[in-house]
Amino acid sequence: MKFKIYFILLIAGFPCLVSAQTSPQKTYHLFSPTPKQQMREMETDRPDVTESPFTVDAGHVQYEADLVRLEREKGELTDQRTLLLNQGNLKLGLSRSTAIQFGFQTFVEQREKDLETGKSTTSHGIGDINIRIKQNIVGNNGGNFILAVLPYVKFPTASYTDDSKYEGGIIVPMQFKLPGEWKLGTQVEGDRLQDNEGTGMHTELLQSLTLSHELIKHVDGIAETYYRYDFKQHHWANFLNASAQVEISDNFKLDAGFNYGLQHDAEKNYFIGTSFRF
Numbered sequence: 001m002k003f004k005i006y007f008i009l010l011i012a013g014f015p016c017l018v019s020a021q022t023s024p025q026k027t028y029h030l031f032s033p034t035p036k037q038q039m040r041e042m043e044t045d046r047p048d049v050t051e052s053p054f055t056v057d058a059g060h061v062q063y064e065a066d067l068v069r070l071e072r073e074k075g076e077l078t079d080q081r082t083l084l085l086n087q088g089n090l091k092l093g094l095s096r097s098t099a100i101q102f103g104f105q106t107f108v109e110q111r112e113k114d115l116e117t118g119k120s121t122t123s124h125g126i127g128d129i130n131i132r133i134k135q136n137i138v139g140n141n142g143g144n145f146i147l148a149v150l151p152y153v154k155f156p157t158a159s160y161t162d163d164s165k166y167e168g169g170i171i172v173p174m175q176f177k178l179p180g181e182w183k184l185g186t187q188v189e190g191d192r193l194q195d196n197e198g199t200g201m202h203t204e205l206l207q208s209l210t211l212s213h214e215l216i217k218h219v220d221g222i223a224e225t226y227y228r229y230d231f232k233q234h235h236w237a238n239f240l241n242a243s244a245q246v247e248i249s250d251n252f253k254l255d256a257g258f259n260y261g262l263q264h265d266a267e268k269n270y271f272i273g274t275s276f277r278f
Contacts, residue, residue, distance in 0.1 A: 029095050033059025040141070044275045045089065047243040047255040048224045050185045050210040051173040053148035055136045056093035062277035064089045073267040077197055079113040084127070097140050101152075103130040108160050125159030144177040165194045165201070185210040195232070202232035210241075218247040222257070237266040252276040 028034045034057040043054040046064050056062045065088040073080045086106035093099045105127020113120045132152035139146030150171040156164035169191035176184040189206040208226030215221040224241040243257025253276070259269040 027096070028058040030059050030093070033057070034093070034096075042251060042253070042275070042277055044245070044253065045091075046273055046275060047245055047257050047271070048185070048208075048210045048212075048222050048241060049206075049226050049239075049259065050187045050208045050224060051134075051148075051150055051171055052185075053136060053146040053173045053175050054140060055097055055099040055134050055148070056091045056277065058093045058095050060093050060277055062091040062093075062275065064091070064273070064275040066271045066273045069269060069271040069273075071267055071269050073196070073265070075196055075265050077115055079115060081111045083109040087127070091134075097136040099134045101132040101134065103132065103152075103154075104128075105158070108158065110160055123160040127158045127160070128154050128164055129157045130154040139175075146175040146177075148173055163194070163199070167191065167193050169193075181214060183212045185212070200232070202230055204231070205229045215244070220245045220247075236263075238262045239266065251278065 026032075039057045039060065040054065042062070043052045044062075044064055045051045046066075065086055066084055067086060069082075069084040069087055071080075071082040071084070073082075084105055084107070088104055088106065090102045090104075091099050092101075107124070108127040109122065109124040111120060111122045130152050132150055134148055134150045137147045137149065150173065152169060152171070154167040156166055158164040169189060171187055171189040173187040174185065178184055186209050187207070189208075191204045191206065193202060193204055194200075195202055206226060206228050208224060210222060210224035212220050212222040222241075222243045222245065224239075224243075226239050226241070228237045228239075229235070230237075239259055239261050241257065241259045243255055245253055245255040247253050252274075254272075254274050256272045258271070259267075261267050
């Protein structure tokens, strides 16, 4: 009698058991955010040039910005110095592996000196806006190899210059997790950009290599090198970069560093920035 009762209960409960085992994993998206306890460790596209292949968790917002950035670029005809305040990147997770990003320059002051005449001009205002879509291909939720694609378009909204044009390109960032908590990142990038001097356009290739590791608790050190090649001018520019990123909390980081062009006409950058999410 007891055996019959157990058998009946097993048969009655079997469909529920099968349903629980085969039910699909819940899909999170913009309007059904990933629960906070399931969110991935915060990853940022800054402070190095190499982008992160990770996306923002679905339904969450992450903000990254150069609080202050100083740039200098000396060409054959001009010496240009640029101050950027709050150059931001607002990122919104659309799904488990897709995020949209809105980049903007809140304030730009640019000083340009004509090396032939010695005349200097200063202009200021808002900068350009860009829109990017990051699609993770592999490794977003685990594994030692992570890959993404990141196409973008820049809109010429700058008020401090009349020369800004539409630009665009595609970025392919990758990361390898190495033994001992080391991280090796790299990216290949193709861009269609405005010429530094004149009104034309040119195509550039960028390739980078970055290595990062925790220096002390909650402080990561990042060393990077990359090059840019201008197919129109057949010109190379090589860079050595270094930065540090401090984790204030799980959702808040500060950073500082420099990007130093090795050639005399390659740009030099110095910056302080921040990242946070909610």
